[in-house]
Amino acid sequence: MKYVESIIDFFENNHVKTIFSYPGEQILPLYRKLHENSNIKCIDVKHEQSSAHAADGYFRITNKTGICLSTAGPGATNLTTGIATAFKDSSSIIAITGRCDKKYIGKNYFQELPMEFLNFSSGYFTKVADLCYFKEAFTNSKNLKKPIQINIPSNMYYENTITSKMNLDECFDNCKIETALNDIKKHEHSKNPVLLIGQGIYGNLSYNEIGDLNDILKNLEMPIVTTYPARGVVDESLENCFGLIGRRGNSVSNCALLSADTIFSIGSSFSYNTLFESIRDKILYKVVPLNFGINSTSNISTIVNSFNETFSKALKTDFPDLRHNKFQFGDYSNKINEILVNLPDNAIITTDAGNHTVFVSLLKKCVAPKNIISSHSMGTMGFGLSASIGVKFGCLDYNINREVISISGDGGFSMNIQELGTVFENNLKILIIVMKNNHLNMFGRIKNPDFNKIADAYGIDSVYIQNADEICENVHYFLKNNKPYVMVVECENEKLPKPFI
Structure with missing residues (x-):
């Protein structure tokens, strides 16, 4: 059996349901097999960074390893921010990357460059057509909760699969x-x-x-x-x-x-x-x-x-109930609060980095696991929309009946705005909220395009909101329909409250 066929069989035997990809020359054999001859959904995103964020979001909601696929050179370098985000937040991801024919490696061939930059945790550079690389990568990624790269030269897909007893590192300790x-x-x-x-x-x-x-x-x-x-x-x-x-x-x-x-x-x-x-x-x-x-x-x-x-006789901590952080609502935080109170309590909210993330965190009482999925340790702008795509596919694959909401600032939303195309093409029911205050926090003002016209160009219904009392009816419009919806919420810039220490 050819290596590319063995890889597909391995995925199917290990119950892989969805892979996020962007096509390219060095991964074409695997990409075509996924689209033509497998039971696995191969979701074409619009940028490789988004494929990593989507795989990250998929893992975070399902607790199953997320998989992304990209070609060599710029395809791999575009993955870097997404893989770094997964590394900092301990997400289990397999990043399959392409490379030129083995005979050209190290010879300055087209799109050829050292790929170790993706090995934030570890990675495997396949030298022979052996599935042991995949077995070890899946085991280690699952137990380490870290992203792992599998790099495959383009000609190897057509080689016959072999079975070896290679001793690859298994670097985790399952304590008793x-x-x-x-x-x-x-x-x-x-x-x-x-x-x-x-x-x-x-x-x-x-x-x-x-x-x-x-x-x-x-x-x-x-x-x-x-x-x-x-x-x-x-x-x-x-x-x-x-x-x-x-x-x-x-x-x-x-x-x-x-x-x-x-x-x-x-x-x-x-x-x-x-x-x-x-x-x-x-x-x-x-x-x-x-x-x-x-x-x-x-x-x-x-x-x-x-x-x-x-500790049956241990003293209980006795403090006044300060769990509801108290601060004066401004326009921005008031509109975030109005959004939250109209969402189902168990909705899954993905965010980027910015004011909206802080206000969502302060105002949302979490009643279910993964109520908020964010780029906690990396603070990656552009994470929210892309991650929501992975979350939504995870919900579909595992029958998780929860609404998916992406809340972004206008700066972060612009960074991966092209993923509106992925949302539309797959008719993903995601509420995409853009908090438009024309600022990047304290760093300065920004000029924004007409986000509603962009949503319309991608074929997605949208609304422009200026007043908080418009939010309720539009959230409920989304909830009762089965399609994506973009809400652009005009809001005033607002200083963040000091940490509650």
């Missing part, structure tokens, strides 16, 4: 839960423990299993705080969930961290957004990371039971 239970027991004398949950709690769970975590965690008899990407893993309206910590966290959650004598952590990477400079040194020495492989919800049930048994 007994170690975590012992770590809890060692701190049984803690009087004021707090549990910090990061996105690592999703482990290798399915989407449905992730949804079950709320029922398990709500029984925990100690305070819970979360990082940004873990918001909604436990309903933030529950008494034991104090909500988001960090630079944009609320005051009660940050106060809980400062007052705790022990902070147990599941799945947090302790980034500077989570533990910012002014409190970092006061927190880190109290942190007890609980490292264990999360392959079923029973792992979390065991941990919760251990906490409740060990």
